[in-house]
Amino acid sequence: MTQQGFLRARRPEHKRQRREAILDAARELAMRDGVRAVSLGGVAAAAGLAKSNVGRYFGTREEIYLELAAEAWQDWGDEVGERLRDAGDVEDIVATLTETLAARPLMCDLLGNISTSLEHNVSVESARSCKRVVLRVIADLAARVAAAPSGLTESEGFELVGMVTMTAGLLYPVSNPPPVIRELYAQDPAMAAACPPFLPTLKRMVTAVALGLPELR
């Protein structure tokens, strides 16, 4: 890329590179500091761009993170969909749904921020584009959960996948608390013991829902 091209991306491939550089910077900063701590200025600086330049690609920091959320959903859906083919029982299915989330801390962080924060400061188009991906992935996985030996219908599979991701979103910040809460836990071991560990808690809740849903028919 020429210096000229870097200063002002005019050609489509340069624009794509810029866009990717912004998303990469936002992804790395969020993995280091947590989604809520990252500002638009921070992303611009890390991407080596002026804040106004980032504005050509994304209206707000929330639009950047909503796009990363859609990307994370798609990537998670692809892996889970693939792995569900080999699932032999409910335990396998739950392990697939939950372990893949535990391996994606950025996705869990994003899941906890979408409704409570990100969706408050984006364009309708940005919200639609993310929600379209989320609903497509949930519908796809619901069909695969129903096809696997889950004992669940497709509609119950939809509920299960929605429940897994929602629970992961709220459990993640509880299980990975900020410095003040870590200090509190260091001072008070009884309180620390009551803090639910991410993967075991998620697995147990999802298994309970998977076993309980058929009883509600």
Next chain:
Amino acid sequence: MTQQGFLRARRPEHKRQRREAILDAARELAMRDGVRAVSLGGVAAAAGLAKSNVGRYFGTREEIYLELAAEAWQDWGDEVGERLRDAGDVEDIVATLTETLAARPLMCDLLGNISTSLEHNVSVESARSCKRVVLRVIADLAARVAAAPSGLTESEGFELVGMVTMTAGLLYPVSNPPPVIRELYAQDPAMAAACPPFLPTLKRMVTAVALGLPELR
């Protein structure tokens, strides 16, 4: 109260009144605009105090809301504890746990904000004081769930109560979306239809967990 007394609260009862006025203002603003939209300056203005004056009582806006969260947990725990005595079956127990939350939109809003936002900007003492109330209420309700005809042990009751409140916290902002998402739903009825309604979804998930947990023994 004299004008002098209002300007500078020196006597303990005046300090209590000030504190209550701040909490009342924060409660009202959050019920009108949502917890995340309220600033410390906004609370001070609504309470008729200077921002610096509010600082004598609360270090940050998050400390105000963590105190309101503790108050909401206590109040919810009292009502649920009372009503669980008359519960005749799992359906009654789930109805009690969930309908009381649906009747407390501010508590649900707070539940979704505690771990993702409020706990990031408070003192250790403020966090401890809220968490102490939360754990006491969960433990108390766990014992009452176990004593009611739930089919659950006290430890499973603890999980159920934790799960109800966590799910309510993430479901509430999904079921009560911000203006951008409401606009999106108005444009796209299929997306609107996929938005889970608060109380029916919460009831179904909690019932599934209540029925599924005993199968995990």
